[in-house]
Amino acid sequence: MCGSTVALATTGGRPAVNLPALWRVVIQGTIVGLVGAVSFATVHAALILPIWGRLPGGLIQAIPVGIAFAWAFEDLARARGWCTAAHGATFGAVMFVALVPATAFSNALRLAGIHAGEWPGTIGSLALAAAAGWSAGWILTQERRASWTLAATTVVLTTGASGPIPVVNGARAAWLFVGFIPVCVSAGTAAALARRVARRDVR
Numbered sequence: 001m002c003g004s005t006v007a008l009a010t011t012g013g014r015p016a017v018n019l020p021a022l023w024r025v026v027i028q029g030t031i032v033g034l035v036g037a038v039s040f041a042t043v044h045a046a047l048i049l050p051i052w053g054r055l056p057g058g059l060i061q062a063i064p065v066g067i068a069f070a071w072a073f074e075d076l077a078r079a080r081g082w083c084t085a086a087h088g089a090t091f092g093a094v095m096f097v098a099l100v101p102a103t104a105f106s107n108a109l110r111l112a113g114i115h116a117g118e119w120p121g122t123i124g125s126l127a128l129a130a131a132a133g134w135s136a137g138w139i140l141t142q143e144r145r146a147s148w149t150l151a152a153t154t155v156v157l158t159t160g161a162s163g164p165i166p167v168v169n170g171a172r173a174a175w176l177f178v179g180f181i182p183v184c185v186s187a188g189t190a191a192a193l194a195r196r197v198a199r200r201d202v203r
């Protein structure tokens with residue numbers, strides 16, 4: 001079973017921030033964000049059109065998502081002992097599945113002729129994203145802390161993708177959503193590998 005490093009410690013009964021651990025999660029997350037951005041750009045180029053020139057600007061969205069991914073995987077490593085690349089890939093797949101309810105809701109609104117991007121649709125999509133992430137965390141760990149972490153990560157992932165993908169707009173949009181499977185899996189794998197490298201440096 002793998003060891004774990006957490007960003008919070010307990011001092012005198014109160015949670016205290018473990019700054020070195022938090023800094024490692026930020027570095028790991030930055031790596032995950034870079035991997036995710038390149039993966040998304042590759043999928044987008046294959047399915048729609050190349051966006052390599054917009055990749056530097058896309059990092060503004062990708063790096064916070066990567067940090068959230070690294071944070072969530074850290075909690076899963078603590079709660080379940082996950083540490084391998086296969087664990088990371090599984091985590092990425094779970095995060096993709098957590099995107100499905102909000103995507104289905106948003107596209108159902110579009111089919112009904114309701115503007116999914118306005119506040120009612122946005123709030124509903126984010127609430128469903130949070131609920132799906134929380135449910136995934138609870139199923140995996142039976143622990144509230146990890147469940148809330150996955151809920152927050154799913155919300156960050158949804159907002160980082162500029163909202164649910166409008167799959168009803170056409171085949172390319174639908175395939176782009178499917179293309180999020182390898183993007184999430186590669187990001188999850190990167191989270192696991194970056195964590196292992198960081199922990200080896202600590203030792």
